[in-house]
Amino acid sequence: MSTIEKALGLLEYFSASRPDIGLSEFKTLTGVDKGTLHRHLTALRNCGYLEQHHTTRAYRLGPAVIRLSIVREKTVPLVKTVESYIDRLSESVQELAHAALPEKKGMTSIYSKDAGSHGTRVSFDEAEILPFHATSSGIAMLAFSDQDVVNCVLSKPLESYTTTTATDAKDVQALITRAHASGIASANQSYETEVISYAVPFFGADGEAIGTIAIAAPASRMDAALAEQCSNALVAAGQSLSRDLSGHIPPHIAGIWAKRLES
Amino acid sequence: MSTIEKALGLLEYFSASRPDIGLSEFKTLTGVDKGTLHRHLTALRNCGYLEQHHTTRAYRLGPAVIRLSIVREKTVPLVKTVESYIDRLSESVQELAHAALPEKKGMTSIYSKDAGSHGTRVSFDEAEILPFHATSSGIAMLAFSDQDVVNCVLSKPLESYTTTTATDAKDVQALITRAHASGIASANQSYETEVISYAVPFFGADGEAIGTIAIAAPASRMDAALAEQCSNALVAAGQSLSRDLSGHIPPHIAGIWAKRLES
DNA sequence: TGTTCAGGATCATATATTGAAACGAGGGTA
């Protein structure tokens, strides 16, 4: 693995719940030598990708990422496009909707919206990492990714989050296969108890899945009628969103989706 | 210079006006060997910081920057904070206001707002690179940066944009010195003809300038009264914004600014 | 006072980076 990838991999450790990381903390997180870490972090800081608290000396993400995201969004207005779909989804089913993109360690939520008419809500944070094997977004993503990617994810130890999380590679593969066949993934309290969610991928110009959109609701509210409503809304949105992004939906998925919407 | 910095430097070449860059184009832009470039670009792509058009093979910024900017904004809500100030500034003087952060090659605008009640407007794009020596934002930034940084900028050839652009290091240094003494920088048609602008820095926790806010107006409208109004609004906003960011305004600037607002 | 932590310096070793050159896929032209 190149030095570049190692250094950039360090940025993945930052999250909303872990915004600052010190040198020693990095050492325990990564297992990399202290000297090497210090060199890499310094390089990232010099480029503006990290900044350092002047007293605690801890690192956090720097201002350079702001420009990149603005330029990226001007190049490909993905977030802006996705936002309007999520807003409409959340409005139409009156539940939490969100969109996520794949990263190395899981799906990263990039936008979420809760219509919020109910007393109980699904709690959710953007920039949260959603594990592939335990969330509908993750399963939906894997179901339309290369088998190599799937194998890579399944070859690592699969953490358990609730009593019903599938932690056996074979079980997860079954979920993936089912999602691939049906064009939609679901998760029944496999990441958070009392939460059921559905997710579909959306596709890019190459016909590859580039992200997912999902709806999550408390298990108590997710009866067959709501499940059907969510599934249909997601499939319709997945179709339309892929088109908006000038994406190409793989033929067999296009067929399955179209069939579902007809009925 | 480390490999990491070289590779990350490649990302700086992407902008709103140059969203896609092919390998050969990179070669002419950077002068780096083709093989080396390919290796670096591939590493960046593997990390998600670039993505590649599957037919043209050109690179553009990838989805990984989205997550970083969300995490960054959750860590330090700089953009969000700045936006409200820019909105108010633009509203109060009825001219274009914008905020910018320093990058290696110039100030990068991160947010702009034009009240837009006038027929003639200053044209402006976010993510644009504003040269340090020719814009009020650049001068305001340099005026409150280390002299090392200033020297580094002034040691490079200074491009001319209009007939009145200061391209001599000594002249630019004079502008910087004046801005440092007065607490506010101005630019009279030095970047775009018929545009006059004013800018002040805002400060971070270390007492260092972390960015600038500015107002730009057509020269025809910028009379003494408007100039005074802009300056006062900027100074007040610079004070308040620095405080909002839990920043520390260097004593001598705090004094100059306070004095200006008293009168 | 003792401890923890960031950072800096040094150095032998192993490894990754480099640049040149060759390769192969398209796209155009005659």
Next chain:
DNA sequence: TACCCTCGTTTCAATATATGATCCTGAACA
């Protein structure tokens, strides 16, 4: 069709660079 470009990609040997171990400094903390 044959030829010639250009462009992205791969290969490889030489070498520059990264690595990780060790020791040291100084600051913050209890």
